[in-house]
Amino acid sequence: MSVVISGTGLFTPPNSISNDELVACFNQYVDNFNSEHCDAIEAGEVTALSYSSSEFIEKASGIKSRFVMSKEDILNPEIMRPTFTERPNEELSMQAEMGVIAAKQALAAANKTVEDIDLVIVACAYTQRYYPAIAIEIQNALGASGWGFDMIVACSAATFGIINAANAIRSGTAKTVLVINPEILTPQINYRDRDSHFIFGDVATATVLEDQSTATSEHQFKIIAEQPITQFSNNIRSNIGYINKCSPDTIDADDKYFIQQGRKVFKEVLPMVSKLIIAQMDKVQVSANDIKRLYLHQANINMNGFIAKKVLGRVPSIIEAPIILDEYANTSSAGCIIALHKHHQDLNSGDKTVLCSFGAGYSACCLILEYV
Numbered sequence: 001m002s003v004v005i006s007g008t009g010l011f012t013p014p015n016s017i018s019n020d021e022l023v024a025c026f027n028q029y030v031d032n033f034n035s036e037h038c039d040a041i042e043a044g045e046v047t048a049l050s051y052s053s054s055e056f057i058e059k060a061s062g063i064k065s066r067f068v069m070s071k072e073d074i075l076n077p078e079i080m081r082p083t084f085t086e087r088p089n090e091e092l093s094m095q096a097e098m099g100v101i102a103a104k105q106a107l108a109a110a111n112k113t114v115e116d117i118d119l120v121i122v123a124c125a126y127t128q129r130y131y132p133a134i135a136i137e138i139q140n141a142l143g144a145s146g147w148g149f150d151m152i153v154a155c156s157a158a159t160f161g162i163i164n165a166a167n168a169i170r171s172g173t174a175k176t177v178l179v180i181n182p183e184i185l186t187p188q189i190n191y192r193d194r195d196s197h198f199i200f201g202d203v204a205t206a207t208v209l210e211d212q213s214t215a216t217s218e219h220q221f222k223i224i225a226e227q228p229i230t231q232f233s234n235n236i237r238s239n240i241g242y243i244n245k246c247s248p249d250t251i252d253a254d255d256k257y258f259i260q261q262g263r264k265v266f267k268e269v270l271p272m273v274s275k276l277i278i279a280q281m282d283k284v285q286v287s288a289n290d291i292k293r294l295y296l297h298q299a300n301i302n303m304n305g306f307i308a309k310k311v312l313g314r315v316p317s318i319i320e321a322p323i324i325l326d327e328y329a330n331t332s333s334a335g336c337i338i339a340l341h342k343h344h345q346d347l348n349s350g351d352k353t354v355l356c357s358f359g360a361g362y363s364a365c366c367l368i369l370e371y372v
């Protein structure tokens with residue numbers, strides 16, 4: 001049996017924030033902080049904060065803008081976080097709403113109706129609550145039968161979700177699976193931290209997976225190799241969780257936000273991911289010349305350039321290794337799916353592509369996909 005990705009969907013939030021807008025707010029916060037603490041700064045008791053810069057952000061990461069679910073308060077120097085109105089239990093939660101939009105698009109692209117779906121997996125970096133599962137809420141909102149569950153693997157959630165979906169199809173516990181990645185990342189950004197205030201955006205993606213024999217859609221990707229890998233590291237970490245409220249003194253400390261040692265991540269993850277991709281290519285005897293597209297995790301343009309060069313043995317063209325992080329920023333597990341969703345229409349039957357995630361955990365996953 002061969003499993004195919006037979007459709008993809010993308011929900012893009014309505015608001016975008018440019019680097020200039022984000023930096024203007026950050027620098028206003030820096031001015032406010034430094035003038036408020038000027039005596040302590042002069043006495044050497046407090047360190048003055050430094051400005052952020054759009055030029056640094058674009059050069060260091062490739063990010064030019066990001067989409068967000070709520071813009072206004074992120075850009076208010078007195079608030080610097082998104083503000084959401086809590087919804088009553090009778091209403092669809094925000095994460096489910098984003099997921100449903102992406103899921104409906106993926107179903108349409110796959111030529112499937114909700115009656116075909118018998119498993120819904122929500123795979124992302126955070127779920128907005130622990131239960132009932134967002135996947136079960138989406139299953140209900142769509143009117144699908146079968147079963148559903150949530151799973152969390154930071155930036156590798158989508159690819160790990162796809163592997164879980166493929167295994168469910170192979171084992172016979174499901175026939176047609178929706179994997180949905182509603183990534184609401186802005187609440188986890190410390191917008192007062194110069195090193196990381198620019199990194200993430202919000203988005204939702206979805207994929208439909210099924211046995212190739214039932215697939216009828218125009219664009220299909222057959223999974224011909226797959227390998228997840230994990231290796232513990234504290235270099236990307238957040239201590240946010242339901243136990244935090246039991247330690248009220250530290251409930252809003254910096255470690256409850258996303259924190260990373262960016263340089264160390266760069267150094268340690270690049271060889272791990274390059275090795276993983278090359279091993280998968282070797283496994284199915286696909287050479288660098290056969291690879292028509294690298295759909296890589298979208299965290300950093302320099303990182304992607306390095307991996308692509310290592311895997312292909314040459315500097316890739318922008319078509320070969322598409323970049324979406326310039327417009328979307330890092331969208332955690334959804335990034336490589338957005339790249340695939342937006343950049344596959346020109347592929348030809350038999351073309352080989354790589355779908356690869358990497359991030360916190362560390363976790364990484366490489367799939368070799370053949371365009372059908």
Ligand code: CO8
Nearest residue numbers: 052053056060155185188194195258262263299300359360
């Ligand atoms: N403006 C101006 N200057 C700055 C800024 C800024 N905003 N930020 C830092 N600088 C300064 C630094 O202070 C430093 O100055 P100095 O040399 O004087 O000390 C200088 O610029 C260089 O700083 P860095 O060495 O930190 O800069 P880098 O070139 O390493 O770039 C990056 C920083 C962009 C963060 C880069 O290291 C990077 O992208 N690394 C890889 C990160 C990565 O791939 N991470 C994956 C994590 S994502 C993931 O797994 C998902 C987690 C779950 C989702 C979380 C949701 C919130």
